[in-house]
Amino acid sequence: MTVRIDDVAKLAGVSKTTVSRVLNKRGYLSEKTIKKVYDAMEQLNYRPNVIARQLFKQETKMIGLIFPTLANPFFGQMASVISERLFEKGYRVLVGDALNDPNIERKYLQDLLAHQVDGLIVGSHNTGISEYDNSNMPIIAIDRRVNNDIPIISSDNYNGGLMATELLIKNGARNIVHTNDPKSLVGPPQNQERKRAYVDSMIEHGLKPIVYSIDPDLSDSKKRKIIMKIFKDNPNIDGMFISNDIDAARVMDIAHNLGYKIPDDLKIVGYDGADVTRVMNPCLTTIVQPIDKMAEATVDMLMKRIKNPTYGHDKILPVKLWAGKSV
Amino acid sequence: MTVRIDDVAKLAGVSKTTVSRVLNKRGYLSEKTIKKVYDAMEQLNYRPNVIARQLFKQETKMIGLIFPTLANPFFGQMASVISERLFEKGYRVLVGDALNDPNIERKYLQDLLAHQVDGLIVGSHNTGISEYDNSNMPIIAIDRRVNNDIPIISSDNYNGGLMATELLIKNGARNIVHTNDPKSLVGPPQNQERKRAYVDSMIEHGLKPIVYSIDPDLSDSKKRKIIMKIFKDNPNIDGMFISNDIDAARVMDIAHNLGYKIPDDLKIVGYDGADVTRVMNPCLTTIVQPIDKMAEATVDMLMKRIKNPTYGHDKILPVKLWAGKSV
Numbered sequence: 001m002t003v004r005i006d007d008v009a010k011l012a013g014v015s016k017t018t019v020s021r022v023l024n025k026r027g028y029l030s031e032k033t034i035k036k037v038y039d040a041m042e043q044l045n046y047r048p049n050v051i052a053r054q055l056f057k058q059e060t061k062m063i064g065l066i067f068p069t070l071a072n073p074f075f076g077q078m079a080s081v082i083s084e085r086l087f088e089k090g091y092r093v094l095v096g097d098a099l100n101d102p103n104i105e106r107k108y109l110q111d112l113l114a115h116q117v118d119g120l121i122v123g124s125h126n127t128g129i130s131e132y133d134n135s136n137m138p139i140i141a142i143d144r145r146v147n148n149d150i151p152i153i154s155s156d157n158y159n160g161g162l163m164a165t166e167l168l169i170k171n172g173a174r175n176i177v178h179t180n181d182p183k184s185l186v187g188p189p190q191n192q193e194r195k196r197a198y199v200d201s202m203i204e205h206g207l208k209p210i211v212y213s214i215d216p217d218l219s220d221s222k223k224r225k226i227i228m229k230i231f232k233d234n235p236n237i238d239g240m241f242i243s244n245d246i247d248a249a250r251v252m253d254i255a256h257n258l259g260y261k262i263p264d265d266l267k268i269v270g271y272d273g274a275d276v277t278r279v280m281n282p283c284l285t286t287i288v289q290p291i292d293k294m295a296e297a298t299v300d301m302l303m304k305r306i307k308n309p310t311y312g313h314d315k316i317l318p319v320k321l322w323a324g325k326s327v
Numbered sequence: 328m329t330v331r332i333d334d335v336a337k338l339a340g341v342s343k344t345t346v347s348r349v350l351n352k353r354g355y356l357s358e359k360t361i362k363k364v365y366d367a368m369e370q371l372n373y374r375p376n377v378i379a380r381q382l383f384k385q386e387t388k389m390i391g392l393i394f395p396t397l398a399n400p401f402f403g404q405m406a407s408v409i410s411e412r413l414f415e416k417g418y419r420v421l422v423g424d425a426l427n428d429p430n431i432e433r434k435y436l437q438d439l440l441a442h443q444v445d446g447l448i449v450g451s452h453n454t455g456i457s458e459y460d461n462s463n464m465p466i467i468a469i470d471r472r473v474n475n476d477i478p479i480i481s482s483d484n485y486n487g488g489l490m491a492t493e494l495l496i497k498n499g500a501r502n503i504v505h506t507n508d509p510k511s512l513v514g515p516p517q518n519q520e521r522k523r524a525y526v527d528s529m530i531e532h533g534l535k536p537i538v539y540s541i542d543p544d545l546s547d548s549k550k551r552k553i554i555m556k557i558f559k560d561n562p563n564i565d566g567m568f569i570s571n572d573i574d575a576a577r578v579m580d581i582a583h584n585l586g587y588k589i590p591d592d593l594k595i596v597g598y599d600g601a602d603v604t605r606v607m608n609p610c611l612t613t614i615v616q617p618i619d620k621m622a623e624a625t626v627d628m629l630m631k632r633i634k635n636p637t638y639g640h641d642k643i644l645p646v647k648l649w650a651g652k653s654v
Contacts, residue, residue: 023441038437042458062421069407071603076403080396083424087431092438094389095422097410104414110365111419114350131369220606249607276398279547280576280607 003046012040063302064112064120066096066105068216072246073274074291075123078142081295082121089303091118098124101217105129113137119302122146138305140298140312143190151305151312153298154190160287160319161197164241164269167285169205171327173239173267176202177230179251180243182213194243194271210234214247223247227254238266245270245277245286252284252326268326278322285324290317330373339367390629391439391447393423393432395543399573400601401618402450405469408622409448416630418445425451428544432456440464446629449473465632467625467639470517478632478639480625481517487614487646488524491568491596494612496532498654500566500594503529504557506578507570509540521570521598537561541574550574554581565593572597572604572613579611579653595653605649612651617644 009016014033022029022037040046063086067075083093094117096108105124109131112120122132123142132139132146139146143154168176178198181191195211202209214226227250231237242248248270252262260266262283273288297315304311336343341360349356349364367373390413394402410420421444423435432451436458439447449459450469459466459473466473470481495503505525508518522538529536541553554577558564569575575597579589587593589610600615624642631638 041437070397070410071400071404071407071601073398073400073403073603076400077398079422080398080424080426083397083422084426084431087423087435087438093422095406095410095420096414097407099407099411104411108414110368111414220602246603246606249609253606253609274398275547276400276573277607279573279580280604282576282580 003044005046007044008037008040008046011044012036059118060116061090062092062094062117064094064096064108064117065123066098066108066112066120067123068098070095070097072244073276074244074272074289077274077276077291078123078295081292082299085296085299089299102129106131119306121298121302122150138302138309140302140305142294142298145190151301152190152314153294153301153317154314155289155294155317155319157190157193157319158197160271160289161194161241162201163319163321164194164271164287165198165201167321167327168239168241168267168269169201169207171263171267174207175210175234175236176207176239176241177210177212177234177237178241178243179212179214179230179247182215191243194241198241216244220250223250224254227251231255231258240266240268241271242268243271245272245274245281245284248284248286249281252281263325263327270326273322281324283325284322285327286322288320288322290319293317330371332373334371335364335367335373338371339363386445387443388417389419389421389444391421391423391435391444392450393425393435393439393447394450395425397422397424399571400603401571401599401616404601404603404618405450405622408619409626412623412626416626429456433458446633448625448629449477465629465636467629467632469621469625472517478628479517479641480621480628480644481641482616482621482644482646484517484520484646485524487598487616488521488568489528490646490648491521491598491614492525492528494648494654495566495568495594495596496528496534498590498594501534502537502561502563503534503566503568504537504539504561504564505568505570506539506541506557506574509542518570521568525568543571547577550577551581554578558582558585567593567595568598569595570598572599572601572608572611575611575613576608579608590652590654597653600649608651610652611649612654613649615647615649617646620644 005016005019009019014037018033019037022034065079065082067079070076070079079095086093094112096112098105098108106129109129119138121140139150141150141152145152178195180195183192199209212226212230214223240251242251248268252268255262255266262268270284270286273286274291294317301312332343332346336346341364345360346364349361392406392409394406397403397406413420421439423439425432425435433456436456446465448467466477468477468479472479505522507522510519526536539553539557541550567578569578575595579595582589582593589595597611597613600613601618621644628639
């Protein structure tokens with residue numbers, strides 16, 4: 001026998017409308033009422049037919065999330081906070097892990113649009129995916145310019161780059177190398193703002209900017225080869241500003257094996273500062289992005305944009321320094 | 328004007344059946360055909376009405392994933408590989424980040440059941456959630472006993488615990504403390520197998536087992552207080568087997584601040600060995616779980632269980648040692 005909403009209402013001692021409001025998480029409901037309804041649903045093993053309801057309501061209460069990879073703690077923490085906040089607001093998260101690959105990102109995007117999610121959050125760094133332009137979908141981008149219509153939530157990349165470079169110079173480094181994603185990979189400019197700040201700061205101090213690209217897509221061993229090349233090319237190197245903490249940890253490891261004393265011979269500043277990263281490697285001095293606050297701002301703006309498709313503006317949140325022991 | 332499947336078929340120069348097979352990812356299709364159909368869909372901005380199709384087919388092509396927290400690289404990497412493999416098979420992933428909280432896990436579970444996912448993967452450690460028992464849903468558990476019907480994919484926790492303890496003893500440690508999750512939090516026994524191996528090994532060597540619990544739910548500062556207490560309680564401590572790498576990194580940090588030389592005064596072995604963790608903190612000697620292989624085995628078994636609800640058996644994969652510099 002199929003259990004129906006009437007059966008739940010009867011057992012819980014509330015009206016059908018109340019059960020429906022609980023299911024749709026709409027309007028004010030006391031904890032007690034919610035509990036009564038859920039208890040009745042549990043007792044009857046009632047499963048509301050969400051999909052049929054969605055067809056009727058023209059909303060799916062699902063949000064798509066496209067990130068480069070959840071294996072990076074920066075995105076793992078971001079996804080964790082975003083899904084928590086969305087869950088509180090009655091939304092579910094469909095996750096696409098784009099593996100830093102534009103082809104996979106395009107497939108996820110087509111797929112999420114086909115599932116008719118109510119909105120999208122995009123945090124990957126691939127460019128040239130035209131589906132974003134004509135999706136008619138509320139979208140928020142994290143740290144990335146998708147197109148001029150889509151608002152960006154980011155932290156202050158320029159100031160972060162400035163803080164990192166000035167710290168290295170203040171502590172005596174002169175031959176400072178910066179690494180970043182290759183330019184072609186990132187939607188202009190966001191992430192590259194760190195590079196711009198580094199170059200500006202170096203030139204202002206009469207120092208020569210030296211920039212290397214490390215493609216986030218590469219294997220661990222290929223990334224290590226590039227880092228080895230940096231040390232070979234720059235025998236006088238005494239400072240490094242590395243645009244993400246995982247690469248910065250690779251640099252620390254290799255520098256250590258090459259016999260550099262950190263921070264005496266070589267000073268290193270990373271970027272991102274996820275909670276787990278700072279626990280795993282507390283010695284790494286890094287620029288901390290406000291990941292939780294960025295996640296919350298993203299969810300807030302997406303909620304407003306779902307209600308009003310013309311709402312939205314770029315939002316830049318402040319960064320701070322984690323003083324480890326690598327400078 | 329609404330774009331229809333006929334329009335896509337006409338533009339792509341294929342039959343309606345072929346378009347349908349591309350959409351459903353069924354049967355053999357050449358890369359060329361797939362590309363033609365996707366190009367036509369893109370040109371026409373066609374969005375297949377997946378939800379309507381799902382109602383008809385009685386499947387959603389969605390898999391629910393309930394993990395304690397994606398902010399932990401072990402689960403981040405696991406979720407990344409699982410969603411990649413499921414995507415290849417035409418499934419999407421709905422993620423629930425349970426924040427180590429049984430109440431949140433229950434809500435996610437009720438919610439995922441309501442969305443009528445085709446299957447569930449559960450990796451969280453909460454117990455006593457009765458909804459799992461009568462869900463009529465294909466479920467695979469990772470490293471956790473949900474009930475006797477649900478197969479578990481895990482790595483060899485007993486052997487991992489043995490390897491860690493024997494390594495510490497072989498290198499001269501005698502006063503060895505083990506930390507693990509509190510027993511009440513974990514479904515018996517899995518994770519606790521590491522503790523059992525530690526206790527067996529200590530007793531076999533005529534040494535006294537000393538076990539502390541660290542609740543994964545606690546804040547960073549509360550975890551640090553417990554670790555400080557361990558050092559205070561055990562002034563002769565010379566070895567520690569810590570049941571996850573994040574706590575092991577906390578222990579290393581605190582030991583360092585207290586003036587212990589690692590590994591001379593104190594030897595430490597962690598557990599999990601996610602890729603990112605080993606890059607972030609290569610010095611930490613740890614037992615490596617085969618995360619990618621576990622993820623693949625989980626997806627394989629779930630696919631079989633969706634086809635045949637009686638299929639399934641526990642699967643235990645081998646662990647290995649990462650020789651850092653902390654032993």
